[in-house]
Amino acid sequence: MKQVLRKGLKDIVVEEVPDPSLQPHHVLIRPAYSLISSGTETASLHQEGVVAELRHNPSHLQKIAGAVRSAGPARTFSEVKAKFGEYAVLGYSGAGVVAQVHPTVTDIEPGQLVAFGGEGSGHSETVLAGRNLVVPVPEGVPLDQAPFATLGSIAMHAVRIANVGLGETVAVIGLGIVGQLVAQLARLQGATVIGIDLRPERMELARRLGADACLTPETAGELRTMTRGRGADCVIVAAAAKSSAPCLQALDLCADRGRLVIVGAVPVEFPWHEMYLKEIQLFMSRAYGPGSYDEEYEKKGKDYPISYVRWTENRNMAEFLRLVGAGRVVVGPLVTHQFNIDDAAEGYKTIMAPGSRSLAVILRYPTADALPAAAAFVPRKRVDVRTPR
Incomplete structure (x- = not known):
């Protein structure tokens, strides 16, 4: 099967690998x-090179120094050098047709159309996914x-963590894919939603999809005028950044005794005094919801009792798709580009390009043109590797 991989620090390749068992x-x-996932996946791609990455994240130097002290310079150099040639699986969001079902799974059938997620599921022609x-x-x-x-369940879990109520004002910092979905879901909860982003086209899209207003980081102070000086009841940070600027702006916009929810990949650094004076509640939103990173749940199929854990990863995913099917959440306009799997590298280049207006980038597979035949698929356990002459 073909699989999209990151090779080294920045190269995207499509390789033939055995199908999973x-x-x-x-x-x-x-x-x-x-x-x-333009945020999570591209965070592991270092297009500017190693020096620039160390400049942006000096903590890496501390890790290397610690490794030198514990393992010695020769072994550390060898391990760092190996990073330049290693492969890593990318991707964790897809949909297709079920080909095979293990006997321990009794409520999914071959031929069924499903959406899937999970770390390591990857962009590939065959995916092994936990029930x-x-x-x-x-x-x-x-x-x-x-x-x-x-990504919808990630946004949904953030809104649940935020405990958004009717009539509240919610500011969403970062209008990428997750931010756009957070804005729509918060509005469904009855909130007045104000989006904040640097890109005019993303602000305009958020308005079209229901946001009550959109501001730039420079004009975000107008939020206080909109709320008669109070500020936002809740600020959800859905941005990806290497500085703490989004978090500091969130604190500035947040009302007294307001709530801050971090769902984006940002350094979480706040001045204690201001957090104390406002008595801010700070929440971290982890992945798709309860079950995330729990091996018993994700790999061994042990669900949480619904009476005790109403909204798990799986139930969030299902509910998000229900809202899409009912037309209450709109995702079609978020898609800006589609590439065949063979051209996956172009998809990542499009996302990483400085002047790109991309948002959601979809990869398409041959199965899209042959859904009934996919259910009769037989996995290949070996890949023929030809040695160049």
Whole structure:
């Protein structure tokens, strides 16, 4: 099968690798589409080189220095050098047709259309996914929109953590994919939503999708005028940044005894005095919801009792797709580009390009044109490697 991999620090390649083997509490899926997470996935790509990365993240130097002290310079150099040639799996959001089901999974059938997620599921022609990270695609949801289930559940969990109430003002900093979805979901909760972003086209898109107002970081102070001097009841940081600027702005915009929710990949640094004076509540939103990073849940198929844990990863994914099918959350306009899997590197270049207006980038697979045949798929356990002469 073909799989998209990161080679070294910045190169995207598509390689032939063996199909995964079916495991207990898992299913094999032939994806038709997958979604590149422009924040999480590109964070591991260092296009500017090692020196620039160390400049942006000096803590890496401390790690290297610690490794030199504990393992010695020769071994440390060898391990750092190996990083330049290692491969890493990218991707965790997709949709396709179920090809094989392990006997321990009793409520999913071959031939069923599903969305899937999970670390390591990857952009590949065959995916092994845990049962609790797979949800059926409801009627009315186009298959090329179903890959949003994963990022949608991330946004949904952030809104749940925020405990948004009717009539509250919610500021969303960062209008990327997750920020756009957070804005729509917060509005469904009855909030007045104000989006904040640097890019005019993302602000305009958020307005079209229901945000009450949008501001730039420079004009974000107008939020106080809009709220009669109070500020936002809740600020959700959905930006990806290497500085603490989004968090500091969130604190400035937050009302007295307001709530800050961090869902984006940003350094979390706040001045104690200002946090204390405002008595700010700070929340971290972790992945898709309860079950995230729990091996018993994600890999061994052990669900949490619904009476005790109402909204798990799986239930968040299913609910998000229900909202899409009902037309209450709109994801179609978020898609700006689509590439075949063979051209995956171009997809990542499009996202990383400084002047790019990209947002959601979809990868398309041959299965999209042959869904019935995909259910009869037989995994290949070996890949023929030819030695160049």
